Amino acid sequence: MPEVKVGRYRWRILAMLFVATTINYVDRSIIGVLGPTLKDHVFHWTNTEYSNINAAFMIAYAVGMLFMGGLVDRLGxxxxYAVSIGIWSLFSLSHAFVTRAMGWVGFAVARFGLGIGESGNFPSCIKTVAEWFPKKERAFATGIFNAGTNVGAILAPLVIPLIVANDGTHWQYAFCITFVFSAIWLAIWLSTYQKPERHKRVTKGELDHILSDTAVENAERLPWASVLPxxxxxxxxxxxxxxxVWWFYLFWGSFFLHAQFGLELKGLALPMITIYVISDAGSIxxxxxxxxxxxxxxxxxxxxxxxxxxxxIVILPVVFATQTSNxxxxxxxxGLAAGGHQAWSATIFTLVSDVFPxxxxxxxxxxxGMIGALASxxxxxxxxxxxxNTGKGGYFVAFLCAGMLYxxxxxxxxLIMPKMTPRDENLKYVS
Known part of the structure; x- marks a missing residue:
């Protein structure tokens, strides 16, 4: 009997997830790259005020995770995903209109809206991977789209120094660069995306492959409250x-390199790019x-x-980051620790689709995501x-915790989940 040819359209869908996640992380990373410049030369924030701006994003991300995940399950x-990227694109653009008179509060409001929108990215991506890939391919697929976080974090320090000066001149332009790309992505997504069961470009061979180790589910909705216990x-x-830990690297990594080694915006570009190139490899x-x-x-x-x-184990050596003069x-x-984190992240995201319908x-x-954001x-x-209160010595404790936590x-x-027993569409254990 001739072998049935398996199509590859699912990889095109994965490419769209990768691009959206890249856009997401360019938007998210801009404040980390520009932070020392905005703090010292434009707005003159304290470290506490900068942390308040980041906390506004993280709290919104936590709140958004609670309802955006459920929204993605309800709307599909x-x-x-379209609602999510639409919200984050508009609020990313809004940063450019914050004035000095608004100070850190204006940035906090813009970051809050950005956090609400961006909270929908990973629930959407994980759900899409679960719909389009069999379990044996999901970790690899998750690693690929998750690599977009690092590509976005690489593009930000690569592009921003080309349009923003060390003294902060033209800083507003940095927050406008992704809006057009988001609009194009959104138009393509809405015009082309369907579930594999209904997609005209998916062959029977590919659909059989996608469903090969997954039971067909009914259409009944599961409220988030049913999975909470x-x-x-x-x-x-x-x-x-x-x-x-990841958000510490993303939002404070440039501050650490600035405080420890005196690097300004243009001098930060290559070190930040190096960190995220390594972390990109770790994700995949x-x-x-x-x-x-x-x-x-x-x-x-x-x-x-x-x-x-x-x-x-790979992450552990980061505890020595503050102990070197080089x-x-x-x-x-x-970079090694960030790569280890991204590999960890790709793996734990896959745990969800391994266990839940x-x-x-x-x-x-x-x-x-809500729990992670609140902790962050x-x-x-x-x-x-x-x-x-203590100066740059505080980074020692931060890196010590970052290395030991995993x-x-x-x-x-x-201890919580010694066996990863799958649950069926009614959340009962599969015998």
């Missing part, structure tokens, strides 16, 4: 506490590794958790105040 990925939801939420490698273990016959539980353990050693240590993934990712907001507010979280995840 096509329209739920499940221990697997809280295992994922526990793993997402690591978001506090982490997704590939657990998929590789599964293809070798390992259980999903063993594959995912072994990958998480490797990530936690900026490039510090950059490489942070497709129609619940947006809600579960939303709840976990608390850590960010604390760091800003510590730095104002091993603690992995232990907690394993």
């Amino acid at each position: 990925t096509k329209f739920g 499940k221990k697997e939801t809280w295992a994922f939420a526990t793993a997402k506490l690591s978001d506090a 490698a982490g997704g590939w590794l657990s998929s590789y273990f599964i293809k070798r016959g390992w259980s999903i539980n063993r594959s995912r958790k072994t990958t998480m353990l490797i990530c936690a 900026e490039w050693i510090a950059v490489l240590l942070i 497709k129609k619940a993934t947006g809600s579960v990712v939303g709840i976990g 907001a608390g850590a960010n507010l604390g760091l800003g105040r510590v730095l104002d 091993l603690v979280l992995l232990l907690a995840v394993h």
Whole structure:
């Protein structure tokens, strides 16, 4: 019997997720790249005021995660994702209209709106991957779209110094660069996206491949409250506490390099790009590794958790980032840790679709994202105040926590969810 040819349209859908996530992270990363310049030369913020701006984003992201994940599950990925990217694009543009008279409060309002919109990105992406990929490909697919976070974080320090001077001249232009790309993406998404079961470009062979290890689900909606009591939801939420570390790198990495080594905007470009190039490789490698273990016959539980353990060990050396006088050693240590985090992130996102039915993934990712964002907001507010009171010595504690946290979280995840038993469309365990 001739072998049925499996189509590849799902990879085009994945490419769209990658592009949207890249746009998302360019918007999110601009404040981290421009932060020292805006603080010292334009608005003259304190570290506490800058932390308040970041906390506004994180709190909005937490609130948004709670309802945007459920919104994506109710509206579906096509329209739920469209609402998300529409909101974040408008609020990203609004940063350019903040005046000196508005001060940090004006930026906090713009960041709050940005956080609401951007909170829909990962619930939408994870749900789309669950709809378009079989379980054995999901970690790799998640690693690829998640790599867009690093590409966005690379593009920001690459492009911004070309249009903004070290003294902050033309800083407003930095917040306008993604609006057109977002509009184009949105038009393509709305005009082309459908579920694979209804998509005209999906062959029967590809659809059979997509559904090969997943049961067909009914159309009944699952409210987020139904997944809230499940221990697997809280295992994922526990793993997402690591978001506090990632956002520390994203929003405070340039401040650390500025304080420790005196780097200004244009001097920060290459170190920041290096960090996120390394983290990009980590995102793809982490997704590939657990998929590789599964293809070798390992259980999903063993594959995912072994990958998480490797990530936690790779991240540990970042505790020495403040102990070197060589900026490039510090950059490489942070880059290695950021790469480990992204591999960790790609793996834990896949835990959701491994355990929960497709129609619940947006809600579960939303709840976990909310917990991670609230933890990040608390850590960010604390760091800003510590730095104002103690100077750059506060970074030592920050990097110590950043290096040790993942091993603690992995232990907690394993204790909460020792076996990754899947749940069916009614959230009952699959026997």
